[in-house]
Amino acid sequence: MAVGTPICAAEMTEPDYPETRRGTVSETLFGETIADPYRWLENDVRTDPEVADWVARENAVTDAYLETLPQRAWFAQRIEGLIDYERFGLPEKAGHHYFYTRNSGLLNQAQLFVRKGLHGEPRLLIDPNTWAKDGATALDAWVPSDNGSKLLYSVQDGGSDWRILRVLDVETGEPLEDEVRWVKFTGLAWVGEEGFLYSRFPQPEEGEAFQSLNYNQAIYFHRIGTPQSEDQLVYATPDHPEYNHTAEVTQDGRYAVITTSVGTDARYEIHVVDLKARKKHGWQGRALVTGFDDSWNLVEGMGSVLWFVTNKDAPHFRLVRIDAASKTPEWSDVVPEGKDILERATIIGNQLVLNYLRDAASHAVIVGLDGKPARALSLGGFGTASGFRGKPADPETFYSFTSFNRPATVYRMDIRTGKSEIFAQPELTFDPERYAVEQRFYTSKDGTQVPMFLVRSKDAAKANQPLPTLLYGYGGFDISLTPGFSSTRMAWLEAGGAFALANLRGGGEYGREWHDAGRRENKQNVFDDFIAAGEYLIGQGITPKNGLAIQGGSNGGLLVGAVTNQRPDLFAAAVPQVGVMDMLRFDRFTAGRYWVDDYGYPDREADFKVLRAYSPYHNIRGGVDYPAILVTTADTDDRVVPGHSFKYTAALQAAGLGPKPHLIRIETRAGHGSGKPTDKVIEEGADILGFMAQWTGLQVGGLPTDGSEK
Incomplete structure (x- = not known):
C-alpha cells in the first residue's frame, strides 16, 4: 500500500453541520460563570424528541460524509476477512463437563458449547444469535454449578450495563423458570447446587434506567425454583448507599467472600460468611479487612485458609494467606513483593x-503452596496471558496468549509437568511474521520514561520508513494496556500503517505509584505523556508530521479530547470514543459518581480548578485549526451517557475550528462496547479507519486519498 499526502486546507470544504439549538444555561461555580448552552442534549435520546431529531440529523451528515471516503469499502472488506476466523474462549471445567465459547467467524455473538470429557463431542448449549434480529443481545458472564448440572448466565441487551440472570439445565439444554433483573456490576457465585449469590440495585424509576445514579447495591441469594421476590438479602449497607458489594464463593464451598468498594479505586473491605454455619447464624459476616486502604483480591480458599493478592505495604503486590476461622486471624506472606x-x-x-506484568507484558511462574519457586512458563515474546483458572485438585488449567500480530491461542497445561499443548489455535488469513512488535521508551515532559509498543511491517521497520500511524492510549483507573489482537488494527497495518500503544501514567502498568501519578491533581501528566508519545513518533521518523491519528475510548476518549484541545497542531485526525467530555457534570449520571476516585469532585474547589483546566467540552479553542475529528458514541451507553459526546460535538461544530470535518457517529442499540455484534464491529471499524486514512495520507486498496482516479 502506498502512502500519500494528506489533503491540504485549500482542497477542503467544511461540512454543512446541522443546526443545533444554543441554550442560555449557565452556572456560577467558585466565582466563575460556566456556560452550558447544550445542556438539553443531556436528555435521553429515547424519550426526548428534540434530542432524537438532533441525533438523526447528525447521523445523516456523518453517514453522507463517510460514504464519500474511498478507503472505507476496502477497510470493511478487509476487517470482515480478518475477523472471519474460528475463535475459542477459555474452557471451564465443572464435574465431567467442559464449557467454552466459540465463534465460527462472522457470527454476531459467540455461542456456548459443552463437552462431556475434554475430547467429547461438542454440544451447542446457548446460541445468543437467536435472541434478537439485530444481534445486539449478548451472552455476558456464565458460571456452571460445581457438578456441571446447571449453568447460570447473564444476558446483556443493546450494550447496556444492566443484566438479566437466567439458569439452564445442562443435560436437557432447557431453561429453568428462574429470572433475576436489575443486576449490574455483579459477580456470579453458586452456593452448592441450591442457588447463587449476585449483586443488584433497586429498580429505577420509570424512564430513569439509563441515566439515574446507581446507589444502594446489595448482595442477594437466589434459591433455584423460586421467584426473585423471595430472594434473601445477604449483605447491604443502607447507611452507606454509595458502597458497592460483590460476592465470591471458594471452590470447596466453605466461604462466601464479600468485597466492598466505594468508587473505582482498588481499595476494599473484605467480609466472609462461613457457609457451613449458615443454618445456625444465617448470612452473618465477619470482617477480615476494614478501612478502604488497599487492594485485596481473593485467590482461593482451602478449608478455613484463604489466599489473597494485595498491595498493602507492597505497591507491586504480594501473595498472603489467613486462617479465617482463627479467633485472632493474622496475615502471613506466601510470596513477597517483587520487581x-x-x-x-x-x-x-x-x-x-502467578501471573506477572513486566513492562506491560505477561509472564507466569508456578510455585508451591509455601511460595517456594518452582518453574517459569515460557509465553513467547511480547504478549498477554490470561486464564489459569481451575480448582485446587485439578490436574490441568487453560490459558490463552495473544499479541498485536497474533490472535489468542488457547493452551491446556498439565500442572504437574508444566507442559502446555494447544487446545485451540486460529487459522489465520495473514502472515504474523510480516510484522515487527517492539517496545520503546520515550521521555515525557517532566522526564518520566514511558513505555510504548510499536507495530509495523518488518520492511518498514528495517527501512525506518515514515508511515501514517494510529496512536492509542487510555491512562486511567489503574487499568493496564497490554498487547492484544484486533482485526481492525490488523487491517490498518495491512493497509501500510503503523500502530502505537502508549502505556501512560494513570494506568496500572507499574503499580500504585504509576496510577497515582496520573489521576486527580496529576491528570495533566497523562496528557503530557500522550503528547510526548506523538512528538516521539514524529521526531523519530516513524510517522510523518501530518500522518498521526489518535484514538481512545471512555477515559481514553477524554484523553483524546483533552490533548486535541491542548495540541491541535500535532494530530491529523482524532477519534474520541464514548468519552467523558464534560468534567464538571460527569458525576451526575449512572456510574459517573464512582469516577471521583480518578477525577476528583466537581463540587470541591481544588478539584474543580483541575477539572475545569482540561475538560474537553469547556476548553475548545475557537478560531484555531483543529484536526479532523470523528466522535463516536451509542444511544444505549449507560456507562458514559451519550450526552457527553453530544454536547462536545455541538461545541466543536459551533467553534469555527477550520475546514476539517468534526463529526459524530451515533450507533443505535449499542452501549459502551461490550456485547457489540460482529457486524457493528466491522461497520464501525471501517468508518473509523476510512476516516483516519483520509486525513493521514494512507492510501489503501490502490486508491489515492483524494478519491481521484489513478
Missing part, C-alpha cells in the same frame, strides 16, 4: 500459578 507487578494468582493441582 514485577503480581496481577493475579490461582491454586491448581495444589500449586500456585
Whole structure:
C-alpha cells in the first residue's frame, strides 16, 4: 500500500453541520460563570424528541460524509476477512463437563458449547444469535454449578450495563423458570447446587434506567425454583448507599467472600460468611479487612485458609494467606513483593500459578503452596496471558496468549509437568511474521520514561520508513494496556500503517505509584505523556508530521479530547470514543459518581480548578485549526451517557475550528462496547479507519486519498 499526502486546507470544504439549538444555561461555580448552552442534549435520546431529531440529523451528515471516503469499502472488506476466523474462549471445567465459547467467524455473538470429557463431542448449549434480529443481545458472564448440572448466565441487551440472570439445565439444554433483573456490576457465585449469590440495585424509576445514579447495591441469594421476590438479602449497607458489594464463593464451598468498594479505586473491605454455619447464624459476616486502604483480591480458599493478592505495604503486590476461622486471624506472606507487578494468582493441582506484568507484558511462574519457586512458563515474546483458572485438585488449567500480530491461542497445561499443548489455535488469513512488535521508551515532559509498543511491517521497520500511524492510549483507573489482537488494527497495518500503544501514567502498568501519578491533581501528566508519545513518533521518523491519528475510548476518549484541545497542531485526525467530555457534570449520571476516585469532585474547589483546566467540552479553542475529528458514541451507553459526546460535538461544530470535518457517529442499540455484534464491529471499524486514512495520507486498496482516479 502506498502512502500519500494528506489533503491540504485549500482542497477542503467544511461540512454543512446541522443546526443545533444554543441554550442560555449557565452556572456560577467558585466565582466563575460556566456556560452550558447544550445542556438539553443531556436528555435521553429515547424519550426526548428534540434530542432524537438532533441525533438523526447528525447521523445523516456523518453517514453522507463517510460514504464519500474511498478507503472505507476496502477497510470493511478487509476487517470482515480478518475477523472471519474460528475463535475459542477459555474452557471451564465443572464435574465431567467442559464449557467454552466459540465463534465460527462472522457470527454476531459467540455461542456456548459443552463437552462431556475434554475430547467429547461438542454440544451447542446457548446460541445468543437467536435472541434478537439485530444481534445486539449478548451472552455476558456464565458460571456452571460445581457438578456441571446447571449453568447460570447473564444476558446483556443493546450494550447496556444492566443484566438479566437466567439458569439452564445442562443435560436437557432447557431453561429453568428462574429470572433475576436489575443486576449490574455483579459477580456470579453458586452456593452448592441450591442457588447463587449476585449483586443488584433497586429498580429505577420509570424512564430513569439509563441515566439515574446507581446507589444502594446489595448482595442477594437466589434459591433455584423460586421467584426473585423471595430472594434473601445477604449483605447491604443502607447507611452507606454509595458502597458497592460483590460476592465470591471458594471452590470447596466453605466461604462466601464479600468485597466492598466505594468508587473505582482498588481499595476494599473484605467480609466472609462461613457457609457451613449458615443454618445456625444465617448470612452473618465477619470482617477480615476494614478501612478502604488497599487492594485485596481473593485467590482461593482451602478449608478455613484463604489466599489473597494485595498491595498493602507492597505497591507491586504480594501473595498472603489467613486462617479465617482463627479467633485472632493474622496475615502471613506466601510470596513477597517483587520487581514485577503480581496481577493475579490461582491454586491448581495444589500449586500456585502467578501471573506477572513486566513492562506491560505477561509472564507466569508456578510455585508451591509455601511460595517456594518452582518453574517459569515460557509465553513467547511480547504478549498477554490470561486464564489459569481451575480448582485446587485439578490436574490441568487453560490459558490463552495473544499479541498485536497474533490472535489468542488457547493452551491446556498439565500442572504437574508444566507442559502446555494447544487446545485451540486460529487459522489465520495473514502472515504474523510480516510484522515487527517492539517496545520503546520515550521521555515525557517532566522526564518520566514511558513505555510504548510499536507495530509495523518488518520492511518498514528495517527501512525506518515514515508511515501514517494510529496512536492509542487510555491512562486511567489503574487499568493496564497490554498487547492484544484486533482485526481492525490488523487491517490498518495491512493497509501500510503503523500502530502505537502508549502505556501512560494513570494506568496500572507499574503499580500504585504509576496510577497515582496520573489521576486527580496529576491528570495533566497523562496528557503530557500522550503528547510526548506523538512528538516521539514524529521526531523519530516513524510517522510523518501530518500522518498521526489518535484514538481512545471512555477515559481514553477524554484523553483524546483533552490533548486535541491542548495540541491541535500535532494530530491529523482524532477519534474520541464514548468519552467523558464534560468534567464538571460527569458525576451526575449512572456510574459517573464512582469516577471521583480518578477525577476528583466537581463540587470541591481544588478539584474543580483541575477539572475545569482540561475538560474537553469547556476548553475548545475557537478560531484555531483543529484536526479532523470523528466522535463516536451509542444511544444505549449507560456507562458514559451519550450526552457527553453530544454536547462536545455541538461545541466543536459551533467553534469555527477550520475546514476539517468534526463529526459524530451515533450507533443505535449499542452501549459502551461490550456485547457489540460482529457486524457493528466491522461497520464501525471501517468508518473509523476510512476516516483516519483520509486525513493521514494512507492510501489503501490502490486508491489515492483524494478519491481521484489513478
